[in-house]
Amino acid sequence: MNTGTRGTARRVVTAAVAVALAVGTATACEGDDQGTPDGKRATTSAPPATDAPTAPTATPTAPGAAEEPSSGRALTEAELTKAALVTGDVPGYEVTPLQGGDEPGTEKADEPACAPLAAVINGAPEPAAAATVYRTAVDSREEGKETQTVVTLILTAHANGGAPQVLASLRTAVDACAGGFTTRGAGSVSTYSDVRKLPAPQAGDESVAYQVTGAVAGAKVPLVFHVVRRGASVATFYTANFIDAKTPGIPAELIRTQTAKLP
Template structure:
């Protein structure tokens, strides 16, 4: 199954998550209530300043928190997964501002904002795009957020997200600079085995009366976490994050 998503025209085909919002047909959302499909998503900014072609120091070794340059050095590159182009996530430099009404759902909301908690020591954003589907409105686009954490932070991130998925199964609401958002359900999903921990879940949003499924897959190796993210703005069918991307990225983590 293909990951169906609306993509922006410029740059690295980032998912259509601009502040103005996108309807399931790619049009601007007009209603006052938005979901993650209408929230700001992070872009390559000050935390992602290392160019993909710039030599970087070797990773510091398993168990150590990677620096910004080291984290950029272990991210996937074009050619490492057949048929996928890897590029910095382009667009706005701002992170999402969603605040959950229920504190138990904060770990999920933080990831939707592009700011996983606890706060990482370094963050790198990338998009992985299926180049064989160029020009299609259902082109496979997966966002990657790589984060390195101080001691215990990566384990806490996975643990808190698991707890939030259970606590927020019936859905939750948030408020942000762009208005309120509604998520109608959260459920754990089968996850491809990768790294030391692997956990996947689906969040279902509501945009102009249409379901917008968002799928997340977190992989932890030592103090490094990779969060994969895909959305479907065309139908209510949940997207899939290709296992080849997950396993290839996990294999590069020290």
Template sequence: MNSGIRARAARRVATAALAVALAAGTATACEEEPRGGGDGKAADASAPPSAAAGKGTAPTPSGSAAPPAAEPPSRGRTLTGAELAEAALATGDVPGYEVTPLQGGDEPGTEKADEPACAPLAAVINGTPEPAAAATVYRTAVDFEEEGQATQTVVTLILTSHRGGGARQVIASLRTAVDTCGGGFTTRGAGSVSAYSDVRTLPAPPAGDESLAYQVTGAVTGAKVPLVFHVVRRGASVVTFYTANFVDARTPEVPAELIRAQTAKLP
């Protein structure tokens, strides 16, 4: 399987079966064709990003939460790695969530899209949004109140800062890729081939200067696995929220409160 961001974050995914399935830290949502399909390690976690799967419910335009509070103007400058880490969510920022550094976050995936137009989508799956960031910080947010549930919410956050117009370009290139690659795409890396399908835009809650939400459907041993990404730009910084559903084919949800809280912390 792709060794990108998908499963390394699932260290907290809850049931014993899930813990075992994700223990290898490679719970991706793609089928490795050269090896005759997925190895089944991505068993589940209806909890979010990176290996956990989100709650198996379809997202709404703004979630069920109240409208977000107005955000102060962004300073618009490129943050250093230390500043980005300071701006990342921490345990206590959002009630009910434990936030920790993403295990293996310094080892991004290496998948390359066969279709150049789909390269931005593959880059995000790898945990390295393009254009290349000046600094990157990875975090995992887990709903500890759902501990032990197969649908425990686990979300991976990728915070990146960019020089020049890089942050705007991240969003723009993803919008184009989602429109262009709606029929799916394939990636190759480390001797494996991953197939993705059903690339489509999702409603995105208002956040930052601009935001985009989309779903990419992968497969594990023939079963469809929806991956959901919410990408938010604030000034020269971008936050990518990732979640997946390894339990069933329903679209998982990135909790709106996480998006609002993280965006508000960016200077």
């Protein structure tokens, strides 16, 4: 996936280009003085989600009060597109299609146990989806701020029981790869120093949340993923903090509203 720019101090990044911006060529040689490809300071941190309770571990969660029972069907791309957040669904957030295209990344984990984490970073959760839709949600109230909230949404539909497998494999990978892992692709080697669980959001049929730590020019860069399953659909929410090493949050209202829209 490629990205466009928005503002002068921030790039809109997606899960698939996290490798390139956070841990791609920069982490191959952590001492190199490299930033984002356009030379700008990448800033995609989000404030902690404090307006909803969170589960202490990544275990199945009960559907939210606003959610109707899921159809359980693997949605088509047209149905995923209709279910995706749009501007106005969550007050203050502008939602747009992913800028620059939606081609998944190609990073492959050296350790097979860490392959599910690399797949999500690439923007293509495994097992492979029958349909995928990408969106970017930006807090327009924070326009011009260095820490403007930017969240990438990846909506995927999985047939033949694939959706539960996505979350199960991620839970296993988070534990197995806690000490970090390495990926390779397009002639680069990317090193992630650690992986750790985060409180899972209370949404959908089950959910998991975790942080993967990369680096830019030797500075730690937290990449945060919240993954929610509703029926045969999976909603992945991604953000990163390129300002400091603090764990960025993903607004709970984005997660709740998007999950509830999935039929």
